[in-house]
Amino acid sequence: MKVYKSLTIAGSDSGGGAGIQADLKTFQELGVFGTSALTAVTAQNTMGVQDVFPLNPDQVIKQIHSVGSDIGVDSLKTGMLFSAEIISAVARTIREFKWEKLVVDPVMIAKGGASLLQQQAVAALKQELLPLAMVLTPNIPEAEVLTGLSIKSEEDKREAARKLHGMGVKNVLVKGGHEDDRYQATDLLFDGDGFYTFQSRRIATKNTHGTGCTFSAAITAELAKGASIHDAAATAKTLIQAAIEDDLNIGSGHGPTNHWAYNRKMKLNR
Numbered sequence: 079m080k081v082y083k084s085l086t087i088a089g090s091d092s093g094g095g096a097g098i099q100a101d102l103k104t105f106q107e108l109g110v111f112g113t114s115a116l117t118a119v120t121a122q123n124t125m126g127v128q129d130v131f132p133l134n135p136d137q138v139i140k141q142i143h144s145v146g147s148d149i150g151v152d153s154l155k156t157g158m159l160f161s162a163e164i165i166s167a168v169a170r171t172i173r174e175f176k177w178e179k180l181v182v183d184p185v186m187i188a189k190g191g192a193s194l195l196q197q198q199a200v201a202a203l204k205q206e207l208l209p210l211a212m213v214l215t216p217n218i219p220e221a222e223v224l225t226g227l228s229i230k231s232e233e234d235k236r237e238a239a240r241k242l243h244g245m246g247v248k249n250v251l252v253k254g255g256h257e258d259d260r261y262q263a264t265d266l267l268f269d270g271d272g273f274y275t276f277q278s279r280r281i282a283t284k285n286t287h288g289t290g291c292t293f294s295a296a297i298t299a300e301l302a303k304g305a306s307i308h309d310a311a312a313t314a315k316t317l318i319q320a321a322i323e324d325d326l327n328i329g330s331g332h333g334p335t336n337h338w339a340y341n342r343k344m345k346l347n348r
């Protein structure tokens with residue numbers, strides 16, 4: 079049996095809903111062996127981020143080398159990277175290993191408003207990491223920071239996606255979770271040629287902690303198995319919909335989604 083492997087380079091969420099924990103659970107749900115390189119430890123729960131302890135770039139790089147030199151990497155994703163120094167070191171290492179199936183989730187701010195990326199690191203993200211990305215998955219506020227555009231309409235989303243593609247990203251997937259739409263959650267993919275939308279019913283819930291991490295981890299796992307970006311995005315959208323729908327209601331703030339809901343839903347639909 080061929081074993082597919084995905085690596086996540088991201089922060090730890092002690093609350094288990096986002097970051098490395100969400101990524102590994104999602105890889106598992108999609109039948110992919112998950113490995114990780116931690117960039118930071120956060121003390122975090124459904125109420126917010128209580129503290130952030132970044133690792134130094136050498137500590138991050140050593141973990142990536144340990145995984146890359148022995149276990150192997152079919153695809154990888156980045157999440158919380160925190161500083162320009164970590165971004166530069168990670169970009170250098172990805173170039174060294176010549177990994178191509180890279181999903182960059184440009185994590186900037188946690189739900190409660192805590193900063194997961196230093197402001198001065200945005201330039202490094204744009205210059206060093208975006209040109210290596212096979213897929214970039216910004217939410218609307220992240221797409222605004224990266225492009226300097228204000229995104230209010232579907233056409234604005236398209237313009238932002240075109241601009242990000244111009245920065246060297248092969249496929250741009252602008253997520254619609256933050257949109258002011260009561261009925262639909264619509265994600266937009268631009269592959270350099272055409273636009274594709276992935277739409278679902280918007281679920282009325284406060285328990286959406288880690289949706290972005292889970293969504294980009296699902297894309298990463300599907301790419302490892304050889305899926306096209308279009309198919310990977312479709313699977314990720316189905317998985318995140320099932321995970322949000324199956325409300326766990328953990329904690330008293332923004333709770334996590336259910337990372338094992340997808341397979342159960344697929345079995346029921348069979």
Ligand SMILES: Nc1ncnc2c1ncn2[C@@H]1O[C@H](COP(=O)(O)OP(=O)(O)OP(=O)(O)O)[C@@H](O)[C@H]1O
Nearest residue numbers: 217253254255256263280281288289290291293318
């Ligand atoms: N209430 C909702 N109902 C259905 N789908 C949703 C909802 N909120 C988000 N999504 C979907 O979840 C995925 C992640 O989108 P979102 O824009 O919330 O990412 P994010 O802001 O990076 O998440 P986070 O920072 O909380 O991890 C997208 O596919 C989006 O359409």
Ligand SMILES: Cc1ncc(CO)c(N)n1
Nearest residue numbers: 089090091096097158188
């Ligand atoms: C560690 C970590 N990564 C990403 C996010 C974004 O959801 C978070 N809240 N925490």
